[in-house]
Amino acid sequence: MDKQHEDSEENKARPGILLDSDEKSSPHHRHLHHRHSLGYPLPSLVELHIHLDGSFRHSTLFELAQKKGLQLPNGMEPTMENFLPYICVQSVCKSLAEFLEKFPFFIPMVAGNVEALERVAYEFVEDQAIQGVLYTEARYSPHGLTADKLKAQDVIEAINRGLQRGMKEFFIDVRTILCCIRSHPQWSMEIVNLADKYRSAGVVGIDLAGDEHNYPLDPHIPAFKRAVELGIHRTVHAGETGSPESVRQAIELCHAERIGHGYAIIEDPSVYDLIRRKDIHLECCLTSSIQTNAVAKYIPKDSEKQEKHIMLHGHETTTTLHYHIKSRKEVWHPIHHFARDGLNFSLSCDDPSVSQITIEHEYQHALADLKLSPAQLTQCVFNAARSTFLNDNEKQLLIQRLLAKYIPKEIMTDHFHDNMISNTPFTKNT
Numbered sequence: 501m502d503k504q505h506e507d508s509e510e511n512k513a514r515p516g517i518l519l520d521s522d523e524k525s526s527p528h529h530r531h532l533h534h535r536h537s538l539g540y541p542l543p544s545l546v547e548l549h550i551h552l553d554g555s556f557r558h559s560t561l562f563e564l565a566q567k568k569g570l571q572l573p574n575g576m577e578p579t580m581e582n583f584l585p586y587i588c589v590q591s592v593c594k595s596l597a598e599f600l601e602k603f604p605f606f607i608p609m610v611a612g613n614v615e616a617l618e619r620v621a622y623e624f625v626e627d628q629a630i631q632g633v634l635y636t637e638a639r640y641s642p643h644g645l646t647a648d649k650l651k652a653q654d655v656i657e658a659i660n661r662g663l664q665r666g667m668k669e670f671f672i673d674v675r676t677i678l679c680c681i682r683s684h685p686q687w688s689m690e691i692v693n694l695a696d697k698y699r700s701a702g703v704v705g706i707d708l709a710g711d712e713h714n715y716p717l718d719p720h721i722p723a724f725k726r727a728v729e730l731g732i733h734r735t736v737h738a739g740e741t742g743s744p745e746s747v748r749q750a751i752e753l754c755h756a757e758r759i760g761h762g763y764a765i766i767e768d769p770s771v772y773d774l775i776r777r778k779d780i781h782l783e784c785c786l787t788s789s790i791q792t793n794a795v796a797k798y799i800p801k802d803s804e805k806q807e808k809h810i811m812l813h814g815h816e817t818t819t820t821l822h823y824h825i826k827s828r829k830e831v832w833h834p835i836h837h838f839a840r841d842g843l844n845f846s847l848s849c850d851d852p853s854v855s856q857i858t859i860e861h862e863y864q865h866a867l868a869d870l871k872l873s874p875a876q877l878t879q880c881v882f883n884a885a886r887s888t889f890l891n892d893n894e895k896q897l898l899i900q901r902l903l904a905k906y907i908p909k910e911i912m913t914d915h916f917h918d919n920m921i922s923n924t925p926f927t928k929n930t
C-alpha cells in the first residue's frame with residue numbers, strides 16, 4: 501500500500517470494532533448471542549471471499565420477487581418452496597457456468613433499487629455478525645447491480661449506507677472489494693477509479709471475477725497496473741476452473757496479492773512454489789469448489805462417492821453435496837494439501853445463499869471431511885487476518901482482538917505477540 505494513502509486512512513473513525521475498544525458497551529452485540537442458534541459461544545472468524553451479490557437472504561429475495569409479481573416457469577405456484585431451486589444450488593453443478601446461471605434469476609430482484617441494495621447490505625452485516633465473523637471483506641460488481649437505472653456509484657453509495665448502518669448496529673467491521681468482470685473489460689478502469697474515490701468509505705481493493713475459461717485477463721491488465729499505482733489492493737479469481745498458468749498470470753500480470761480459489765496450483769509444482777515463496781494468500785471456498793465441479797478433475801479414480809444433505813444450524817437444507825473427497829487411501833482435496841504444506845490460505849463461503857451454507861459450515865466441513873486439525877483451522881483465521889486489505893494499523897488491531905479471543909491473556913508474551921504481527925505462523929501445521 502502506498503504510504504501516502506495509508507497515512508491518510510489511519511485513525512479514520514469507522515463504526516466497527518477496530519478503532520473502538522469498548523466492545524462490551526454494545527447491547528446489540530450481546531443480543532447477537534441470543535440470535536446465534538448453535539447453543540455455543542460465537543466463534544471469532546475472518547472471512548475474505550464472500551460475494552455480497554451471492555449472500556442475499558432467501559426470505560428477502562422472495563419478498564422482493566413477490567413485490568415484482570413473481571412468476572415461475574411452467575405456471576408453477578409462486579411459493580418459497582418452488583422459488584428456492586431457482587436461487588440455490590440443489591446439488592453439484594456440471595460446471596461453474598451452471599452454478600452462475602442462478603444469478604440472472606435473482607439479481608433483478610435487487611438491482612437498480614437503492615432501497616433494496618441498502619437493505620441487503622445491512623442484512624449482510626447482521627448475518628455475518630450472527631455467525632461470529634469479526635471482520636469481513638464483501639465483494640460485488642457495482643455494474644452488475646445497476647439494472648441500467650443507476651450509475652455504478654449510486655450502487656456503491658446505497659450499499660455503503662447499508663453496511664455503515666449494519667456496522668453501527670452489529671459491531672463488526674466490513675470493508676468492500678469492487679469486482680471487475682472478465683467478460684466486461686470496458687468496466688475495469690472505472691472500477692479502479694471508483695475504488696480510489698470510495699477508499700475513505702471502506703473500499704479496500706479490486707477483484708477480477710467471472711468465467712476464466714472463456715475470458716483471458718489481458719484486457720484487464722492496464723486497470724490492475726493503475727490499481728498498483730494508486731495503492732489499491734488486488735485479488736483475482738484464478739485457478740478455480742482454470743489452469744495453474746491462470747494463477748501465475750494473475751500474480752505476474754495483474755499483481756494479485758491474493759488469489760480467489762487457486763486450486764489448480766496443485767497441478768504445477770512451479771506455481772505451487774511461487775505461491776509459497778511469495779506468501780500469496782489463497783481464498784479457498786470448500787463447498788463451492790465441489791458444487792461448481794472446480795475440483796472434480798482431481799478426484800482419484802478409486803474415490804468413494806457419497807451424498808449428504810448440508811446441515812445448517814442442525815437443520816437439513818435443500819442442498820445435497822457429493823463429497824467424494826476421500827479416496828480409499830487418503831483425503832485428497834487441494835485444500836488438504838495446502839494445509840499440510842503450510843500455505844497461506846483461509847476458508848470462505850463464496851456465495852453462501854446460493855450454496856445454502858454458513859462460514860461455520862465450511863469450518864465444520866473442513867474438520868470432518870478434509871480432516872484438517874483444529875490447529876490448522878485456527879491458523880486459517882489468522883492467515884485471513886494477516887492477509888486482509890486493511891491498513892497496517894487496523895490489521896494489527898484485528899490480530900490483537902483475535903489473539904485476545906483465542907489465547908488466554910495470562911500466557912501471552914510480547915515475543916509471541918510480535919511474532920504474530922510479523923506474519924509468523926503461531927500454530928505448527930501437522
Ligand SMILES: [Zn+2]
Binds near residue numbers: 709760850
Ligand atoms: Zn468468488
